[in-house]
Amino acid sequence: MKWFVIRVVTGKEKKVKELIEFELNDRNLTANLLIPMEKSIKIKNGKKVNVEKTFMPGYIFIECDSISELEFIIKRINGVASVLKQPLSQREIERFLIKKDKSEEDTSDEMFYLEQKVKIIDGPFNTFIGTIKKVDNKTQKVKVSISIFGTETNIDLKFQQIVSL
Secondary structure, eight states: OEEEEEEEOTTOHHHHHHHHHHHHHHTTOOOEEEOOEEEEEEEETTEEEEEEEESSTTEEEEEESOHHHHHHHHHTSTTEEEEEOSOOOHHHHHHHHHHHHHHHHOOOOOOOOTTOEEEEOSSTTTTOEEEEEEEETTTTEEEEEEEETTEEEEEEEEGGGEEEO
16 A cells, blocks of 8 residues: 545645545545644633644545556545645655654643743633743743732743743
8 A cells, every 4th residue: 555645725625535535435445544634732712722733734645555546536526636646655654644643742832941921821820921930841841930919929830821922
């Protein structure tokens, strides 16, 4: 089995994947389809929310024995722009699969540094603005200096409790 690339309309990857899977199932053909996705964190209503987004918009990968058998079926599907007949090398596809695996492990895509201004989004100091005084990447914790009634106070927070400004 080899991996091939299907170029599709950007933003329609999931819908096109569903249509391709439906057509293949309807004809009793098998193939693995993959949309290159990565997990990221978005701020919604002051809270961090995990979301998935495509890291290669407009592309779907298909694993099959021969693309020539499926090309005619795939090209007729609405939203498909073209099919690349040259198979991907093992090295190329591993790069995409490794990126997918890493993004599943890594829930925090933000890096914090000393003297960075941050907003606290969780805990008793929610909505406070502060400055990072210490970063510990190993434990994913920071020491943030905030002003309470005009007095500078240092508090320890987790990476998930702050966002950079």
